[in-house]
Amino acid sequence: MRISVQEAPFELGAESDAFAEGVAGAGAVVTFTGVVRDADQGGLAAMEIEHYPGMTEKALTAIAEEAMKRWSLADALVIHRHGRLAPGERIMMVATAARHRKNAFEAAEYLMDYLKSRAPFWKKEILAGGGSDWVAAKDADEDALKRW
Amino acid sequence: MDILYFAWVRERIGLPREQVETSAATVADLVEELRAREERYAAAFADLSALRVALDQELSEFDAPLAGVREVAFFPPMTGG
Numbered sequence: 001m002r003i004s005v006q007e008a009p010f011e012l013g014a015e016s017d018a019f020a021e022g023v024a025g026a027g028a029v030v031t032f033t034g035v036v037r038d039a040d041q042g043g044l045a046a047m048e049i050e051h052y053p054g055m056t057e058k059a060l061t062a063i064a065e066e067a068m069k070r071w072s073l074a075d076a077l078v079i080h081r082h083g084r085l086a087p088g089e090r091i092m093m094v095a096t097a098a099r100h101r102k103n104a105f106e107a108a109e110y111l112m113d114y115l116k117s118r119a120p121f122w123k124k125e126i127l128a129g130g131g132s133d134w135v136a137a138k139d140a141d142e143d144a145l146k147r148w
Numbered sequence: 149m150d151i152l153y154f155a156w157v158r159e160r161i162g163l164p165r166e167q168v169e170t171s172a173a174t175v176a177d178l179v180e181e182l183r184a185r186e187e188r189y190a191a192a193f194a195d196l197s198a199l200r201v202a203l204d205q206e207l208s209e210f211d212a213p214l215a216g217v218r219e220v221a222f223f224p225p226m227t228g229g
Contacts, residue, residue, distance in 0.1 A: 050154060050155055052152070052154060052205070052221060054205055055202060055205035055221070058205055058206075080228065091229070112229055115228045115229055116226070116229035117225070118226065119228040120202070120221075120226050121226055121227060121229075122154060122155035123227045124155070134155055134156050134224065135227045136224075136225075136227070137224070137225035137226065137227050
């Protein structure tokens with residue numbers, strides 16, 4: 001299991017390859033990647049991601065440990081960036097490895113649901129036309145935790 | 149006790165962290181003390197339903213006791229992912 005909270009970009013291909021090679025006997029590997037989107041074409045200049053150093057790593061470790069146990073994972077990986085990101089840049093990735101795909105998929109969804117609402121990150125949209133907005137948490141994100 | 153602020157709470161109060169001498173028994177008591185300080189604190193803590201609190205880097209509740217706690221953090225609901 002590996003948790004990385006970093007400012008630097010990560011190589012999606014290299015990370016995925018290394019993860020899959022490390023769990024060659026598992027049978028199923030799922031990866032998910034989050035990307036800074038610009039829903040309002042051209043309206044977003046950057047996304048600033050703030051976090052709580054110390055608590056972030058602890059929270060992500062606890063979430064990943066729970067996923068490892070509940071879905072009997074062979075391994076799990078969480079990479080989450082902070083700092084200033086441009087539209088199209090990768091914010092984060094999770095990878096899960098299990099004996100069967102159902103567990104790998106479910107565990108990846110669990111990791112995503114929990115890290116959205118329970119890991120101390122905050123996103124601020126820097127608008128191309130000037131100004132900025134903190135991204136508000138959605139009720140749907142909180143509701144998503146109830147299914148687990 | 150160290151108090152940390154994140155995201156718009158940090159912006160509204162105007163600093164990321166400070167040391168506070170307090171005898172507050174609970175988080176809610178501490179919030180009352182902070183609110184009474186200055187308008188910027190009153191503005192940041194106007195609506196507790198819009199805030200979350202962590203005690204020693206664990207999510208907690210506003211009625212939680214502060215005995216033995218070294219670090220309190222206030223922030224809006226998290227938006228990771």
